[in-house]
Amino acid sequence: MSETVLKVQGVSKRFGGLQALSEVGITIGKGQVYGLIGPNGAGKTTFFNVITGLYTPDGGTFELGGAPYQPTTVHEVAKAGIARTFQNIRLFAEMTALENVMVGRHVRTQSGILGAILRTGSFKAEEEAIRVRARELLDYVGIGAYADFKARTLSYGDQRRLEIARALATDPRLIALDEPAAGMNATEKVVLRELIDRIRKDGRTILLIEHDVKLVMGLCDRVTVLDYGKQIAEGTPAEVQSNEKVIEAYLGAGHKPH
Numbered sequence: 695m696s697e698t699v700l701k702v703q704g705v706s707k708r709f710g711g712l713q714a715l716s717e718v719g720i721t722i723g724k725g726q727v728y729g730l731i732g733p734n735g736a737g738k739t740t741f742f743n744v745i746t747g748l749y750t751p752d753g754g755t756f757e758l759g760g761a762p763y764q765p766t767t768v769h770e771v772a773k774a775g776i777a778r779t780f781q782n783i784r785l786f787a788e789m790t791a792l793e794n795v796m797v798g799r800h801v802r803t804q805s806g807i808l809g810a811i812l813r814t815g816s817f818k819a820e821e822e823a824i825r826v827r828a829r830e831l832l833d834y835v836g837i838g839a840y841a842d843f844k845a846r847t848l849s850y851g852d853q854r855r856l857e858i859a860r861a862l863a864t865d866p867r868l869i870a871l872d873e874p875a876a877g878m879n880a881t882e883k884v885v886l887r888e889l890i891d892r893i894r895k896d897g898r899t900i901l902l903i904e905h906d907v908k909l910v911m912g913l914c915d916r917v918t919v920l921d922y923g924k925q926i927a928e929g930t931p932a933e934v935q936s937n938e939k940v941i942e943a944y945l946g947a948g949h950k951p952h
């Protein structure tokens with residue numbers, strides 16, 4: 695495999711009596727689209743939340759770009775180089791699309807978000823460059839025409855694309871997308887697929903949770919399947935699709951197939 699971007703080993707997480715993750719590990723190579731799938735409640739979001747600093751794991755080791763990182767806070771994780779989107783969109787609803795992307799970019803600037811609020815001299819010097827870059831990113835994800843619209847007025851699909859633009863604004867080593875196709879219609883999914891493909895072609899590395907198995911199988915280089923917090927399969931889409939345990943997990947009683 696090419697250069698490793700993310701290497702996570704032995705991640706466990708317990709919620710009271712529920713073992714949400716048991717010793718889960720993944721290795722993602724540079725330029726890969728890596729899929730995380732599994733039935734409802736399998737532990738996908740918990741895994742995302744652990745690697746992005748929202749949940750403290752009970753165990754596990756984490757390496758990003760060859761260096762250890764501790765996913766202790768969301769801000770530290772963003773600085774280390776992981777950006778994410780959320781299953782339930784989390785935009786600043788009353789801010790414009792452009793401002794939402796600019797906020798993402800401030801992770802990488804000297805003056806930071808406080809500088810943005812206080813409008814210090816050094817902030818103003820950086821602001822124009824940030825604005826230009828944010829506009830480029832809106833064009834890149836295909837919503838440049840809505841730069842000055844409040845985020846809440848955008849369609850669902852466009853809000854998801856805005857979240858991706860905001861994540862890209864941090865110049866991440868890894869971009870983690872939590873169900874980006876959720877709630878999208880067939881046409882929007884085609885556009886999303888093209889966008890993810892383009893992000894990969896432009897040299898980024900992507901971790902994807904997605905319920906749309908067709909989308910995952912068409913896009914991903916490798917896939918991990920979780921079931922009840924355990925990693926039941928890992929491999930190429932073709933390998934995973936023909937795996938007995940995976941077929942059983944998706945068809946087994948108690949789970950809703952997707």
Ligand SMILES: Nc1ncnc2c1ncn2[C@@H]1O[C@H](COP(=O)(O)OP(=O)(O)OP(=O)(O)O)[C@@H](O)[C@H]1O
Pocket residue numbers: 709712714732733734735736737738739740741
């Ligand atoms: N904060 C929490 N407190 C207690 N239990 C939790 C918490 N977060 C998740 N869980 C439980 O952990 C298990 C895994 O949930 P998780 O949301 O990670 O699954 P998922 O694979 O993302 O599911 P879905 O596909 O439905 O989003 C579930 O049984 C869930 O109820």
